[in-house]
Amino acid sequence: MQKAIKKYFPVFALPTLLAFFISFLLPFLMGCYLSFCEFTTVTDAEFVGIENYLKAFQDENFLNALIFTVKFTIVSVLSINILAFFLALALTKGIKGTNLFRTVFFMPNLIGGIVLGYIWQLIINGVLYKFGATLSLDAKYGFWGLIVLMNWQMIGYMMIIYVAGIQNISSDIIEAAKIDGANKVQTLFRVTIPLVMPSVTICLFLVLTNSFKLFDQNLALTAGAPGRSSSMLALDIFDTFYGRNGWEGVGQAKAVVFFVIVAVVALTQLYFTRRKEVEN
Amino acid sequence: MKTKKVISVALVAAMAMGLAAGCGGGGESDSGExxxxxxxxxxxxxxxxxxxxxxxxxxxxxxxxxxxxxxxxxxxxxxxxxxxxxxxxxxxxxxxxxxxxxxxxxxxxxxxxxxxxxxxxxxxxxxxxxxxxxxxxxxxEGYGILYNDAIMQKYFALPDKAVDISSAEEIKNFDTLKAVVEDMTAKKDELGIEGVFGSTSLKAGEDWRWQTQTMNVPVYYEYKDDGVQDKENLEFTYSDNFKNIFDLFINNSCTDPKLLGSKSVDDSMAEFALGNVAMIQNGNWAWNQIKGVDGNTVTEENIKFLPIYTGVEGEENQGLCIGxxxxxxxxxxxxxxxxxxxxxxxxxxxxxxxxxxxxxxxxxxxxxxxxxGETEAPDDPLAQLVMQSMNDTEIESIGWVYTTFPSQTFKDNYGAALLEYAQGTKTWDEVKELVVEDWASEKAALQE
Incomplete structure (x- = not known):
């Protein structure tokens, strides 16, 4: 068996590896190189050193976008995970129509971000109109709009992961806890949650990175309005790249910084939640 | 075992073909021709x-x-x-x-x-x-303020109108325009319109008519005063003139100024085409769009152009913005x-x-x-009007100087500032300051 795997490794893995190399690794390395260059099209670039990085860090918009993104990430990580977890709890109690509910809650996740952004823009503007306002009046509308949108979109997905985790807990343990006299709250915090920590790790990771990298929804819902005050990092990078002649490299430099931030945050989170995982 | 092998070979072949097709699409251009x-x-x-x-x-x-x-x-x-x-x-x-x-x-x-x-x-x-x-x-191309003459005629036929001119063609400066527009707003129910101007579309990406095209007028005059074609530092000396016309647009519109952030160009052109409003700033390229709106009520004879008057001295001879x-x-x-x-x-x-x-x-x-040749010109009414204005030696066409605006970032920031001004979250002085600062910093960024 081992031998067969070795023998067929190139046949099965090579196409994927090749695709990964061409469409992921290569552009990534090229992007890193371009962040040190001045260029108009990506095929002819002129090396300029760290100038782009200096400009990127001096750019106020970048800092504002970073703060906005961090705030957004904190709120959405908490709200999405808590709501998704309780939905999962409710939908593992064996109430009638469980499958239907699960499907319906999961469905928003199947719609693309741009479409969702425009739909929610219509909905939210429709409500705000009644109060003589629109999404572009204040960044806080955009902020909470995005939170609502992301919750709506991601809760279903996270819920499915939690459902799988909860169903995995053997009923023996729950029963044992009951016999030992643990009440519902104690069972939840002392038994259920520690045992679904692997799911928590995955869910936190997904929401964290998705919130940090959010682009489509941000672009479609507010496009940064008013001004650039509701721009998140990805949108700011995009705007830098295309908004000014000769600043393509700065946008690229921001993108590299962005990558480092996301990687550090995600890896730290993985390290800490992994430690909390226990054997079932 | 054998069938498995066959299947795996087939799969690999399919994958390889997909890859080859993906890469091979572009190589046909070397055919000499x-x-x-x-x-x-x-x-x-x-x-x-x-x-x-x-x-x-x-x-x-x-x-x-x-x-x-x-x-x-x-x-x-x-x-x-x-x-x-x-x-x-x-x-x-x-x-x-x-x-x-x-x-x-x-x-x-x-x-x-x-x-x-x-x-x-x-x-x-x-x-x-x-x-x-x-x-x-x-x-x-040329742009200015488009108006629906059917509505204007209705207004000028009113017995209690507040101005003493009798057709839109007699509007020759900003003061007259303002008097007409404000009186029309007061009588909008009689005229059967929702506002004089269509929505000043300030949604992100839909604000180019204001941050570049309206802005063209004050910048043109500033360049003209200094006898230059471009400036490293804009003083925005005609900022009050911009404010004049912009205030007129947003305060006499069919949409509350606070809600302008959700309006697109299409929205405002539809309002104009349906006859809900009498005027809208746009260029000759808009005719096809107006014509294409379902239920369009604006006829070819009734669509006309006014120059963008902003209250600059001597603007009686000002023509459309052509370039x-x-x-x-x-x-x-x-x-x-x-x-x-x-x-x-x-x-x-x-x-x-x-x-x-x-x-x-x-x-x-x-x-x-x-x-x-002379006769070989587009027959759409707006293009005709632009050509008329172009060939009229009496009037001074405004050249398109907005091609010298420093960057898209400048325009976007300015558009966003205009929106905030319309919403009441920024004062005009702040907008003016931002324009001057941004212009200088964006021009400087170009030099690097």
């Missing part, structure tokens, strides 16, 4: 260009590929298309600023046939020393055969009878080439 790849800037005429291309291919056998970027995404698309092996052979820049970005990709038009046909040689884009021709203007931001560049990176094919295509479009017919009838372009 040149090809044309035109990156079209104007989505509103995308279909027309495709039709022209198909017709040309049918007639000559030369392949013409037309690609159109969605509104507001031209630079993005161009940047990625130009990096490809089969890059566009013909693309558009929007003036001197665009030329700065693309100068390494622009070939010289000086010795071409089409350049010898160009009438307005002074508006073509040259390099820093005024040499060579790197951007070829291919269309002349272009449509400059074609011939890609210097394209092979000689492709360049020649592109030139042949352009010659065909602008000098052959079939091509000219398309330009006039379908594209509706006022083409600045002498191959077009």
């Amino acid at each position: 040149g090809q044309v790849y035109f990156m079209n800037f104007k989505p509103e005429v995308a279909e027309v260009w495709e039709q022209i291309a198909a017709e040309y291919t049918e007639e000559t056998g030369v392949e013409v590929k037309v690609q159109t970027a969605a509104a507001g995404t031209y630079e993005q698309q161009l940047k990625s298309e130009m990096a490809k092996k089969d890059a566009p052979t013909l693309f558009q820049i929007n003036g001197q600023i665009g030329y700065q970005t693309w100068k390494d990709y622009c070939a010289d038009w000086s010795d071409t046939d089409i350049y010898s046909h160009l009438v307005m040689k002074d508006i073509a884009i040259t390099d820093e020393n005024g040499e060579g021709v790197y951007g070829l203007p291919y269309v002349v 272009t931001e449509g400059f074609w560049c011939l890609s210097s990176q394209a092979s000689e055969a492709d360049q020649q094919a592109t030139l042949d295509f352009i010659d065909w479009v602008f000098t052959s009878d079939a091509g000219k017919e398309h330009v006039i009838k379908d594209l509706g372009f006022i083409a600045p080439f002498d191959s077009f």
